[in-house]
Amino acid sequence: MDELQKEYARLMTRRHFFGLSSMGIGTAALASLMGGKAFAAGPDLSTGVGAHLQHLHFAPKAKRIIYMFMSGGPSQIDLFDYKPAMQAHNGEELPDSVRNGQRLTGMTSGQDSFPMAQSIFKFQQHGECGHWFSELIPQIASNADDMCVIKSVNTEAINHDPAITYIQTGSQQPGRPSLGAWLSYGLGSANLDLPSFVVLLSKGSSMRDAQPLFERLWGPGFLPSEHQGVKFRSGHDPVLYLSDPPGFNKDMRRRMLDGLGELNRMTEETFADPEINTRIEQYEMAYRMQTSVPELMDISDEPENVLEMYGPNVKKPGSFASNCLLARRLAERGVNFVQLFHRGWDQHFNLPRDIALQCGDVDQGSGALVKDLKQRGMLDDTLVIWGGEFGRTIYSQGALSADNYGRDHHGRCFTMWMAGGGVKPGFSLGETDDFSYNIIKDPVHIHDFNTTILHLIGIDHEKLTFRYQGRDFRLTDVHGNLVEQVLA
16 A cells, blocks of 8 residues: 555545534535535624634724835835934934944945935925925825824844745744734635735836735735735736636536535545635635626726826726725725735935835825725724835935935834824824934834734734644734824
């Protein structure tokens, strides 16, 4: 008997032991994935269909999340963290007492000089709260009184891949579930016709090549694969393989899926692999999305004043503005977590040119999204998040001139903002030194940030766990403190 036959025999023994039959474990698992539709209703979940959590740990302030992620590390010094004292020190060396031996990236560790570069952009206070914003982001700034700005976010990672992996998954090493996957696992889905976790990508106008984005950043890690973020593409087919091939009608597809589902159920009864049930549900979801996705993508029903608010690029599929509008439409339809990734913020050189281009890409869409949610009465229970994996240094990378400079990666302090969803509006948390180099008040580690996101949607970060390889894992590993100051 070869090894394959031995394994099959072992599986068959397990099958008889557990009594896998039409009412056994396999069918129960399928019923769970199908939302209990095949049997009498189970416990009344306060979360969505397929949720791991039977009930939320807290009364949720947010029902859904839209997370605008600026891949590459936007410069907090040039956008949010106003440092007027730097005007008197432009071109001077960064004092050793400020850097204090902190490690540098390979891009600047060989520099003989670290001249400080003040931002060349003008700052102004906005709203009754008086938030300071750069002239580069007037539309974001127009929402000042709805925004909670955190200037003291920090991370240990100093290079892109570990940093973005860290903030998305809670670990600098690949292989852990992403934030969106954890939320899908915990909350399930509020709309059976759309995924619970959708990802939208856009490429920035920066002249520099953008950092790559790997699908594991919205992947399920060791969670069941049904919690993988579904990436919507620009173009004719937003989701691959959703359209029927020529000569293949909907009735034929239905019959094919029924037959394939039966084969998969027979296989599951034999091998007891939960991923087979996931595959069945994914086929069914794809079938339902054939109707829901075209309706979602058709923005012809949007009033002209709404389209104007998002700007001229809103009708360009795949643009950041288009993705912002699509995020609102997804949120309206019950999608729990929508994440927008915008590439191109890695500005080591020619920062003034490139950051202006990037802000031109995202400012109007970001600002419009908050306004649009607010005018529809959705902002109160939608958490909007904006930020990247780290910030940028006060010292210039490369040559410094009166109108040009670059900035290296800086994880010691950077800025992220939130709006709606239970955060304190018109509020600013955290202070950095005059060099935007070190935090002097109210540090917020990325584990704390993720803890707070989960809290706002009703989840205790210590109780949303998954056992894998003999231990319980969670998004925040063994860390994380709730940032109570930002709660409304």
